[in-house]
Amino acid sequence: xxxxxxxxxxxxxxxxxxxxxxxxxxxxxxxxxxxxxxxxxxxxxxxxxxxxxxxxxxxxxxxxxxxxxxxxxxxxxxxxxxxxxxxxxxxxxxxxxxxxxxxxxxxxxxxxx
Amino acid sequence: xxxxxxxxxxxxxxxxxxxxxxxxxxxxxxxxxxxxxxxxxxxxxxxxxxxxxxxxxxxxxxxxxxxxxxxxxxxxxxxxxxxxxxxxxxxxxxxxxxxxxxxxxxxxxxxxxxxxx
Numbered sequence: 001x002x003x004x005x006x007x008x009x010x011x012x013x014x015x016x017x018x019x020x021x022x023x024x025x026x027x028x029x030x031x032x033x034x035x036x037x038x039x040x041x042x043x044x045x046x047x048x049x050x051x052x053x054x055x056x057x058x059x060x061x062x063x064x065x066x067x068x069x070x071x072x073x074x075x076x077x078x079x080x081x082x083x084x085x086x087x088x089x090x091x092x093x094x095x096x097x098x099x100x101x102x103x104x105x106x107x108x109x110x111x112x113x
Numbered sequence: 114x115x116x117x118x119x120x121x122x123x124x125x126x127x128x129x130x131x132x133x134x135x136x137x138x139x140x141x142x143x144x145x146x147x148x149x150x151x152x153x154x155x156x157x158x159x160x161x162x163x164x165x166x167x168x169x170x171x172x173x174x175x176x177x178x179x180x181x182x183x184x185x186x187x188x189x190x191x192x193x194x195x196x197x198x199x200x201x202x203x204x205x206x207x208x209x210x211x212x213x214x215x216x217x218x219x220x221x222x223x224x225x226x227x228x229x230x
Contacts, residue, residue: 032217034217034218034219042223042224043203043221043222043223043224044156044203044221045221046218046219046220049218088155088156090219092210092217098144098161098163098169098210099143099144099161099163099207099208099209099210099216099217099219100146100158100161100171101217101219103155103156104155105153105154105155106155
């Protein structure tokens with residue numbers, strides 16, 4: 001069983017601020033990490049993948065990976081009320097060839113105007 | 114775009130009924146997954162399938178079974194529905210991992226909110 005821990009939240013930031021979401025994982029050999037966004041009452045939507053150490057930027061979103069510390073984060077710059085959602089971190093089960101992902105419990109983000 | 118569809122958005126069933134939840138994907142994905150999601154508990158894997166007629170138990174298979182007769186369709190069966198199976202049920206699909214990190218990406222259907230009374 002892989003452990004994926006996320007900061008429990010809820011996280012509340014004002015519009016325009018940077019929201020920082022964190023995720024730690026127990027499996028040292030993990031090579032890829034995924035961030036999903038889930039609006040209330042909707043299904044998770046993949047918004048970011050990161051596979052190597054360092055930063056990956058996509059518009060207002062930046063994923064940061066530090067494999068030595070087993071830590072991955074998602075930064076949302078210029079946060080908007082439409083970013084209000086639950087963000088799930090996911091890590092593959094590399095011990096299996098069957099494609100399973102382990103999900104954290106999610107961090108609920110509220111961006112207030 | 115990957116499209117994963119689920120048979121119902123909302124479903125209300127009575128205790129003891131046999132319930133079928135269906136999931137269809139149109140991207141020729143090998144893997145399909147069934148999760149349930151409850152407040153405070155996150156996504157929990159019930160069963161997954163990596164090929165037609167092949168299945169693996171997830172973390173909470175008790176009270177559920179699955180069927181995959183065709184590659185594009187994966188059904189979740191509640192043999193005798195109970196109130197503690199009231200939940201949001203999510204189906205997802207992905208290609209078979211081929212040693213490439215991105216091949217683990219899963220795509221979700223819209224979910225079925227099941228209420229058992």
